[in-house]
Amino acid sequence: MSIIQIKDKKFALSIPEVEIQNAVRKVGDAINRDLADKDPLFICVLNGAFMFAGDLMKTVTIPSEITFIKLSSYDGLYSTGKVKEIIGLNESVVGRNVVVVEDIVDTGITMERILSSLRAKGANEIKVATFLQKPDALQRDITVDYIAMKIPNDFIVGYGLDYDGYGRNLKDIYTVVSE
Ligand code: 5GP
Numbered sequence: 001m002s003i004i005q006i007k008d009k010k011f012a013l014s015i016p017e018v019e020i021q022n023a024v025r026k027v028g029d030a031i032n033r034d035l036a037d038k039d040p041l042f043i044c045v046l047n048g049a050f051m052f053a054g055d056l057m058k059t060v061t062i063p064s065e066i067t068f069i070k071l072s073s074y075d076g077l078y079s080t081g082k083v084k085e086i087i088g089l090n091e092s093v094v095g096r097n098v099v100v101v102e103d104i105v106d107t108g109i110t111m112e113r114i115l116s117s118l119r120a121k122g123a124n125e126i127k128v129a130t131f132l133q134k135p136d137a138l139q140r141d142i143t144v145d146y147i148a149m150k151i152p153n154d155f156i157v158g159y160g161l162d163y164d165g166y167g168r169n170l171k172d173i174y175t176v177v178s179e
């Protein structure tokens with residue numbers, strides 16, 4: 001088993017790149033099918049979703065736009081429960097069909113906050129596409145329309161997700177090894 005060290009923690013390989021890419025392609029196929037005539041605006045939630053959004057957008061073939069917002073809620077290994085908005089939306093979402101692109105839906109607190117803000121800003125139809133979901137951690141009643149992969153309730157890094165800022169560049173997903 002492949003083990004890596006990031007700062008004070010060890011992580012074991014859990015989802016290899018090929019599996020990730022296959023799962024991302026399936027989400028892209030579904031979006032191409034479902035939103036073909038909807039002119040969607042994709043909203044990538046930085047930092048974590050940058051890699052998923054990049055790969056996903058290469059599979060999207062329908063007319064669409066992409067923009068970025070930046071939020072932060074994690075502090076080390078644990079969700080703080082508080083969501084900070086660091087870079088907001090520049091463009092109008094009034095009447096737009098939007099697809100929120102997230103790295104992971106964990107407690108759902110971040111997504112609930114994004115969805116209510118997009119509704120308040122006048123978005124029409126709002127879909128959620130997440131690379132990962134931790135179904136056992138969900139604490140909010142939100143609908144996630146596209147889920148590339150579901151994972152257990154363990155802390156992971158790689159493919160955009162970090163441990164204390166590091167590991168986002170890894171092309172595979174690694175799970176923390178508990179000592
Ligand atoms: P939520 O608000 O759903 O609890 O948390 C969502 C955010 O927490 C995600 O967008 C992601 O940035 C971060 N997060 C949740 N679980 C993990 C994890 O296992 N690893 C990392 N690196 N970030 C996570």
Ligand code: MG
Nearest residue numbers: 045048103104
């Ligand atoms: Mg995120």
